[in-house]
Amino acid sequence: MITNEKTCDDCLVEMFKRVGLKYPNPKFTQQDCWYQRKMWSQEEEDNFKKWMRSLLKKRYKWSTKKVEWEVGMFLLNWGWTTSKDVYEKTLRETKGKKGNKKINKRAQSA
Numbered sequence: 504m505i506t507n508e509k510t511c512d513d514c515l516v517e518m519f520k521r522v523g524l525k526y527p528n529p530k531f532t533q534q535d536c537w538y539q540r541k542m543w544s545q546e547e548e549d550n551f552k553k554w555m556r557s558l559l560k561k562r563y564k565w566s567t568k569k570v571e572w573e574v575g576m577f578l579l580n581w582g583w584t585t586s587k588d589v590y591e592k593t594l595r596e597t598k599g600k601k602g603n604k605k606i607n608k609r610a611q612s613a
Contacts, residue, residue, distance in 0.1 A: 504576055510562060514555055514577060521551060522583060542586045548578070 505511050512526070519526035522541040531537055543551075552574050559570045 504580075505559075505573055507562075510558070511577075513558065515581065517554060518551060518581070518583070521547060538581050539584050541583045543583045544586050548582065548585055552578070 505514070516526045519528065522543060524531060524541070526532075531540070534540065555574050555577065556570050559565060559573055563570075565573070
């Protein structure tokens with residue numbers, strides 16, 4: 504995990520900005536599961552990942568694998584929820600493809 508507080512804060516500032524919030528935002532982040540209270544699309548998340556990769560590569564002499572791991576862990580811990588419409592689009596694109604019948608059936612019953 505990113506242990507440098509400035510880097511972590513810079514990533515949170517950017518992430519919050521992308522959903523129309525300011526960081527630090529104690530009123531918002533003191534709520535339970537605050538990271539689940541906003542959504543972004545998969546495309547928005549991918550753009551943020553690109554931005555964060557660039558930031559980490561500039562600040563640290565980390566391998567690409569280490570940078571990818573750090574970005575993934577950051578989003579796992581604090582990333583916004585990915586919007587449902589993206590999930591449904593992916594489901595429609597895979598529907599009927601061989602090997603996806605169990606996934607489709609489970610998703611439709613949810």
